[in-house]
Amino acid sequence: MTGRQGVSGDDSGRRPRGRPSASSRAEIERAAIRLFLAHGYADATVAMIAGASGVSRTTFFRYYHSKAEIIWAAFDRHTQHLHMLLEADPGTEPAMTVVRRCVVEALRDSADDEGIWMKRFQILDSSPDLRSEESAHWISWAAAIAEHVARRTATDPRSVVPQSIGGAVQAAFLAVLRSWIAVPAPSAALLPELDEELVPLCDLFQGWLDGRNGNSTSLGST
Template sequence: MSARPTRGRPPRTTRRALEEIALDLFAEHGFDETTVERIASEAGVSERTFFRYFPSKVEVLWAQFDYEVKRLREAFAAVPADEPMMSAVRRIVVEANHYRAEDVPELRNRMQLLSSVPALAAGAGAHYDAWERAVGEFAASRLGASPDDLLPLAVGRTTLAAARAAFDAWLSRGDADLTIYLDQALAALARGFAPEDAPVG
């Protein structure tokens, strides 16, 4: 039998609904203090239903990140042949991180949790590896190389590092849209971190 919904909520069983409820509870009570039982109860569903969508409460926080990896792969598959590799990487990563103003508080909450909760940081590797791999495989296709060759690995890893730096700067300052930070970081990466007005060649 499903748990009774609290606060008069009707049962909400979509993956996104469970994600939103969990994030609200994490923000209100803390990640460690929020149990799967509490999330399921708030949603008016059973714990079994929760686990149908998420293998653990940790994976709730990575759901949108994993969806971004899927979008990156789809976008890289459609890059025009004449678009330079790093220009395409920059454009696609920035486009994948356009958020509506009403979604920004949730994004901030999610990213702050991912960076501050040890249990979440410990499990980050597989998710970051998938993101990095998406970029590296695109680079490999452009370079005529294997994704495990040096240069595709370097492109994937340095792009991820630049994007994470942009997120960290955005979280700590919040004085501009996230895409501005990402665009600046990836543009600097593409020119080898030389000053913008440095001569080419």
Template sequence: MGLFLADGYEATTIQDIAEACGVSRSSVFRYWGSKAEIVWAVFDVHTKRLGTLLAADDSGDETMTIVRHWVVENMRMSTVDSSLYMERFAVLDSTPELRSEESAHWISWAGAVAAFVAARHGFAESAVVPQSIGGAVQAAFLTVLRQWLEVRDPASGSLMPAIDSALRPLCSLLQHWLDEPDRYR
């Protein structure tokens, strides 16, 4: 990440990465299939953990309260796990080569939310309601990340309250949608 931040994603080669890590080029490819995978891997771990946290929740809270809680908490965990999480996001979000792969990764993130909603409310995972909820939550989350990078000091620690603040009214509205019995099945 240091190389990508200092030199730019496009200018950083696999050989540069191997030399910085003190390993051979083939060793880099043993762990990652491409340069893009190096950057996306942490995002994919974040997404998988979100799905796990949602599925394991047994709090009894309303569905969208659980979603909001775990989206915020998972982001907090991701920033604790990697002090460069938001810098990695900035590289992902601003590099055309990486943005071409963005859709599949964000669909997976939204899918973690949709799977939880579907399981909790008896919808097919591909149904309109869970997919729409996953997409809406993902869109709000992504928008907050982008805005936060533009206007805030990444070291300020204000990201989690910003995510929570953006998700609170959205999740409340989406909960009302979920509470309408059988209307959208």
């Protein structure tokens, strides 16, 4: 984006119509994250975000339908990436080894050098105004795990075993993220800790799956 506009300005003549630039979208996100942390999600308005990022309200809504989308769009991209990683599993490793590896890899791909990934999590985990939407997004995250387990065990993803494992891994993932909120400069260097925390849980569930399926999920059978 060339040039900046105030909250009440109209920058429609400064940039051709079409897909918004990625750099401007990132600028709005960074400004919003700063304001959410400084003032609270509820008190940081779209006008404040637009002003801090140097665009008009009209331009803001070209990038985001609401301020909540600034938080959830990135979360949903992360979840979609986790789904893709798990769906690409060729079935040559134990099912829960794949889960652990993909959960860590998806978060590694979401992490950024500025620590926005953890700031975003801090906001979504602590803002009452986002609580009504939070459950649906986390259910989708857990569903990625459940669907993978169901594929590997030839069961319905809505059945007890896949749902139990999806929910438990999601709870462990959430607990680890919460433990990182107080870390001064969270980075991808924390990821081995996530992997370490997931090992005993995933090993426990792998034993459960093996006992139910005659070791097929360890041997790579789908």
